[in-house]
Amino acid sequence: MRTRVAIVGAGPAGLLLGQLLQRAGIDNVIVERQSADHVLGRIRAGILEQVTMDLLDEAGAGARMHAEGLPHHGIELLFDGGRHRVDLQRHSGGRVVMVYGQTELTRDLMQARAAAGLQTVYSARDVRIEGFDGTRPRVVYRDADGERRIDCDFIAGCDGFHGVCRASVPAGAVRTWEKVYPFGWLGLLSDTPPVCDELVYAASPRGFALCSQRSPTRSRYYLQVPLTERAERWSDAAFWDELRLRLDDAARARLVTGPSLEKSIAPLRSFVAEPLRFGRLFLAGDAAHIVPPTGAKGLNLAASDVKYLAQTLQDYAADGSEAGLDRYSARCLRRVWKAERFSWWFTGLLHRFPGEAPIEAKFRSAELDYLLGSEAGLRTIAENYVGLPLDG
Known part of the structure; x- marks a missing residue:
């Protein structure tokens, strides 16, 4: 088989890249080690920045997002028993975010790819990249x-943190940076109405909690738990009881409980690999970087990588110049490190760390009080949360 670009990984990054390339007249094939059902079964966050929304439209896959997604103009922060709203639209110069589940986004991209008649190989075994x-x-x-072989001009590694692409790079050619946090998020998905029209971030003495949503009738909740915890140890009743203890009276009054549709624990880490280009191989998304979910940056960083990569490959197809190929890594990493910084900072601001001195909680409360009482502080939160401009 022969194609211009072989894309490894059929998650949102790979599918989005495939659509953008196809619409630019660049043929591509996607290879995925899991089944299509397995890919769609992954439960992930779904807060989209404007950059990601625009790319879905450019890919011809944004119609359902606009029809069913929930625009969010602000977020709410709970600390020291009080609730404080950050008006994202006001303090970011008019930008908002969209709540739209990653599963639904992936489904839309899969359907767009199928409608375009593009080839995706699912359940591929023993995938390796060469040359x-x-x-x-x-x-x-x-x-x-x-055994099958796809000859190509370029390989796009969109196969995630544990994928084959980054692992195939010689150890001396890549440098990695990593911070593993001493806690995880226990998440529960339920068909219950959310406690608030906007996301609620709670910095509780008992640990962090997040109230988010997938639709007006489906909610996603998270609790900070030790890394030693296991999801199967938590009954639904125990989860709801602990969540109540971390919320304020208004949220407790609106909390509707019900059976969980899914329950799992996600560890938190900050990770970056440098560079992102190795000859004809380009890394994008989780294959290149991981952020704590606190800042809602993971999917959006993958989308901006894909934007840069699609543009780079289009420019190369047009004039054969490798200048854009050479710039890809630096363009991505500038944005990546800013998002990594915000996610690290926001995580530290809202979580309790094991073994910390009591004064640390007082420092966090003072910083939150300052930020939420300052126009500059509110702007710092808002402009980072909604996403910094491309090449900014």
């Missing part, structure tokens, strides 16, 4: 009929 340090890269995999 990316030269001019004849290829992706090799196995299916029920044996």
Whole structure:
């Protein structure tokens, strides 16, 4: 098989890249080690920045997002028993975010790809990449009929943190930066109405909590828990009881409980690999970087990587110049590190850390009090939360 761009990974990053390339006249094939049902079964966050919304429209997959997504103009922060609203639209110069589940976004991109007649290989076994340090890269995999090979001009590594693409780069060619946080998020999904029209971030003496949503009738809640915890140890009743203890009276009064549709624990980490280009291989999304979910940056960073990569490959197809290829890594990383900084800072501001001195909680409360009482502080939160401009 021959194609211009072989994309490894059929998550949102790979699917979005495939759509953008196809609409620019650049043929591509996606290879995914999991089944399509498995990809759609992943429960992930769904807060979209304007950059991501615009890219879905550009990819021809934004119609349902606009029809069913929930625009959010602000967020609410709970600390020291009080609730404080950050008006995102006012303090960011008019920008907002959209709540739209990643599962639904992935479904939209899958359907757009199928409608365009583009090839996606699911359930590919023993995937490996070769030749990316030269001019004849290829992706090799196995299916029920044996070994297959895709010859290509470029490989896009969109296969996540544990994928084969970054792992295939020689150890001396890549540098990684990582911080593992000493807690995780226990998440519960339920068909219950949300406690608020906007997301509620709670900095409680018992630990962090987040009240988010997928629709007017489906909610997603999170509790900060130790890394040693296991989701199966938590009954639904225990989860709801603990959540109540971390909320204020207004949220408790509106909390509707019900059976969980899904319950899991996600560890928190900050991770960046540098550079993101290795010859004809380009990393994008979680293959290149991970952020704590506190700042809602993971999916949006993947989308901005894809925007830069699609533009880079289009420019190369137009004039054959490698200047854009050479700039890809630096363009992405400038934005990545700013988002990593915000996610790290916002996580530290809202969570309790094991073994910390009592004075640390007082420092956090004082900083929150300052930020929420300052136009500059509110602008800092808002402009980072809604997403910094591309190439900004």
